[in-house]
Amino acid sequence: xxxxxxxxxxxxxxxxxxxxxxxxxxxxxxxxxxxxxxxxxxxxxxxxxxxxxxxxxxxxxxxxxxxxxxxxxxxxxxxxxxxxxxxxxxxxxxxxxxxxxxxxxxxxxxxxxxxxxxxxxxxxxxxxxxxxxxxxxxxxxxxxxxxxxxxxxxxxxxxxxxxxxxxxxxxxxxxxxxxxxxxxxxxxxxxxxxxxxxxxxxxxxxxxxxxxxxxxxxxxxxxxxxxxxxxxxxxxxxxxxxxxxxxxxxxxxxxxxxxxxxxxxxxxxxxxxxxxxxxxxxxxxxxxxxxxxxxxxxxxxxxxxxxxxxxxxxxxxxxxxxxx
Numbered sequence: 001x002x003x004x005x006x007x008x009x010x011x012x013x014x015x016x017x018x019x020x021x022x023x024x025x026x027x028x029x030x031x032x033x034x035x036x037x038x039x040x041x042x043x044x045x046x047x048x049x050x051x052x053x054x055x056x057x058x059x060x061x062x063x064x065x066x067x068x069x070x071x072x073x074x075x076x077x078x079x080x081x082x083x084x085x086x087x088x089x090x091x092x093x094x095x096x097x098x099x100x101x102x103x104x105x106x107x108x109x110x111x112x113x114x115x116x117x118x119x120x121x122x123x124x125x126x127x128x129x130x131x132x133x134x135x136x137x138x139x140x141x142x143x144x145x146x147x148x149x150x151x152x153x154x155x156x157x158x159x160x161x162x163x164x165x166x167x168x169x170x171x172x173x174x175x176x177x178x179x180x181x182x183x184x185x186x187x188x189x190x191x192x193x194x195x196x197x198x199x200x201x202x203x204x205x206x207x208x209x210x211x212x213x214x215x216x217x218x219x220x221x222x223x224x225x226x227x228x229x230x231x232x233x234x235x236x237x238x239x240x241x242x243x244x245x246x247x248x249x250x251x252x253x254x255x256x257x258x259x260x261x262x263x264x265x266x267x268x269x270x271x272x273x274x275x276x277x278x279x280x281x282x283x284x285x286x287x288x289x290x291x292x293x294x295x296x297x298x299x300x301x302x303x304x305x306x307x308x309x310x311x312x313x314x315x316x317x318x319x320x321x322x323x324x
Contacts, residue, residue, distance in 0.1 A: 011073055012066045013074070015101045016039075016097060017036070017100065020033060023081075038065055039083070039104060040100070041065070043063050045060070048061060103132050103271065109133070113210060114207070117141030118141065120183045121183060122147055122186040123137060123147065124187065124188045126156060134160045134162050137187075139161070145180065184204055185203075186202065187210050188213065
């Protein structure tokens with residue numbers, strides 16, 4: 001039994017983009033030839049207590065793409081129709097696939113943040129999630145601050161839309177944000193709790209630190225999540241929120257709403273990625289372990305295929321899919 005209850009063997013991959021190759025008899029939402037993507041959330045049962053309340057992200061039977069069923073590191077894969085999102089024609093597959101998880105994580109955190117246009121919003125970490133968060137924050141009209149160790153990514157951060165840049169090696173990040181007036185929201189995309197604790201010192205009263213990446217995140221129960229010790233200054237009126245990947249408005253798997261790919265296409269937001277040839281093997285990912293990655297890696301694997309939906313079951317088996 002692997003991470004998240006994965007039963008091996010399993011084909012991984014959850015940031016997927018491709019073309020619908022076939023649909024089940026009962027599928028009405030998708031048709032052959034549709035350009036679609038599949039993210040982290042692999043579908044829900046629509047019948048449990050949480051689904052009936054519209055809180056789909058906490059579904060008792062929620063599935064995870066590449067964990068509950070085979071993912072996108074293949075020429076074909078299958079996915080439930082409710083886990084599929086439409087991709088605008090303006091986006092290539094390589095551009096769209098990172099939006100299915102990293103993109104929606106950043107987008108959804110920002111659209112639910114207690115911040116409005118012109119407010120200061122900081123993004124900790126200019127990496128796989130952070131470089132998208134900086135772009136979304138800029139496009140949403142926030143005064144955007146990028147935070148990263150060293151100056152190596154400062155030029156990139158400013159190209160992506162950051163108005164200000166803080167090198168966390170040069171002093172207190174919290175104090176630097178205070179001098180800017182304090183942040184209404186800070187997105188933590190670095191999975192180090194000791195670094196995230198420092199962020200709390202830089203928010204305005206009633207501001208938020210939204211944790212997108214957390215070290216030692218554990219599921220203590222069916223829906224409870226915890227992260228390593230975040231130290232909150234005494235009597236500081238701040239909120240700390242842990243955002244489940246793929247959470248949408250009202251709990252709907254957010255990538256399935258299709259808003260963030262449309263917005264990315266309309267506003268010229270582009271994931272900083274590079275493509276690898278079809279199934280290059282371990283070599284395509286060897287740069288990840290020593291933290292040498294500077295772009296998101298998109299692997300080309302072929303077309304998408306869908307499977308049948310059995311109308312006699314409460315939970316439809318995979319009905320439409322895409323692969324990258």
